[in-house]
Amino acid sequence: MTKWTFDHIETIGHLIDENDLYKHYHYPEMLIRYDSNFMEFKRMPSLQELKEVEHNQKVYHQQHHQNHIKFEFPDNQKPTFELINYLEKNGYEVGFLELYSIQPKAFPAVEPNPDIKVLEVMDNHFEDFVELQYSQDIKNGKAFAEEKVKLNERQRRDDKYIKVIAYYEGKPAGTMNVILSDQAVEIDDLEVRDEWQRKGIGSRLQRFVMDKFPDSTIILVADGEDTPKEMYQKQNYQYQGFKYEALKIKKS
Incomplete structure (x- = not known):
């Protein structure tokens, strides 16, 4: 039986860099689309690692005239209190998505x-x-x-x-x-x-x-803090997991 993960969800973007810590996606066709221009952690980073990756993404996005920074964290892992505290204090919106499937x-x-x-x-x-x-x-x-x-x-x-x-x-x-x-x-x-x-x-x-x-198999992603997921649950979709993400948009 297939275990459905967020890897089965399409990412509209080009994988331009990958190492042991993260994958970096970029989509010059639509620079303003946050879900196509971000860094996805392959394992939960330390605070110092997060800060280093944050700096790298900030520099890269400034070079491409982008006004946001976005991270996605590993499936089914909640960032530590230290990470969430740093992100929220520095102007990030932190939330999570939920993955559902149905026959x-x-x-x-x-x-x-x-x-x-x-x-x-x-x-x-x-x-x-x-x-x-x-x-x-x-x-x-x-x-x-x-x-x-x-x-x-x-x-x-x-x-x-x-x-x-x-x-x-x-x-x-x-x-x-x-x-x-x-x-x-x-x-x-x-x-x-x-x-x-x-x-x-x-x-x-x-x-x-x-x-x-x-x-x-039909799959979809719902905002973990929004009401549509309740509709999917009533329609017999099966919960498969969650993923945290953080987004910061620079005010113009």
Whole structure:
């Protein structure tokens, strides 16, 4: 039986350096995307090691005109009090993610709703998909939203990505990215417009994946401190582990 870890989650970024302590990811195609430009510790660092890696990442990001520093820590290990204390005192947001998996047959049945239509994005739906994601991404700033459009264009040409859109009463209401690999199918970036929350749109987006890939394991990541994970637990997803991360953004 496969043990699912965060290594099964896709990292959009290029591995540019690796040693016994960490992996360094960089993504010049989207420098503003924090989840693509970071250092991932392979083992828990000492405070001195963290400070050295912090300095190295700071210098590297300054050279590339990036205004953030981000670390990810090893799976299922909480940073020591000393590390968390240092990070929080120095302006980092420290949080954790949770990994879940499910076999499609375990996903609850979803009652048909003629008001909701879920489709794989083809050329005639792509503009709706991009516009809806832009309206959600603009919350993170115009620059990020515009770069995300370019990312969607790149992924559109890659067969390992499937874009999915949900319409509610004929209007674009929700989007989802699906990432294919040899081992699993990953759900990512599932979003539903605020005004159409709690209408079953998110469940029907997921149901689309379950029906399309009935023999695959479906995996996803949830914010460990946010409410969507409670929905996944109610939908029979199985908890697989956690990962701590720390992010510091320099104020302009």
